[in-house]
Amino acid sequence: MExxxxxxxxxxxxxxxxxxxPERYKRYSLSQSNLKSHVYSLCYIHLYLKVRHGLVDFNQREILSLMVQMMVASMRIISMKRLKEFISYNLNIEIIIRISQKKRSALMN
Structure with a gap:
């Protein structure tokens, strides 16, 4: 029961x-061509990125999700540890870019 x-x-x-x-992401719609289990597996990646890394923006999560799927499909990631390292590395790059953009805009003002 639990x-x-x-x-x-x-x-x-x-x-x-x-x-x-968003509506334009048809692969997240539940239809005859999209199996519920497949759609939920995509959402599970979003859940991980949202909870573990605090990414609340759907588009940011989707970009990383696509990168993860490509890496898994090409079999370059063979362990969960490597997957986590890959995600953390890309998040760190994104954070550095955001900080540099904020500094640049502060200097211009």
Missing amino acids: QQIKHKTLQGILESLRQEA
Whole structure:
């Protein structure tokens, strides 16, 4: 019984993440061509990025999600540890870019 509650809770969270997707992202729509399990697997990556790394913007998560999927598809990432390192590395680059942009705009004002 407790497992069912946990599963329903996770399904609800994944569904809310799925609904965050803008209309133009057809791969997040539940249709005949998109299996629910596949759509939820995409949302699971978003859940990880949102909770573990604090990325609230859907588009930022989607970019990293696509990169992760490409890496996994090309079999360059063979362990969860390497996947986490890859995500952390890309987030650090993004943070550095944001800080430099803020400094640049502060200097111009």
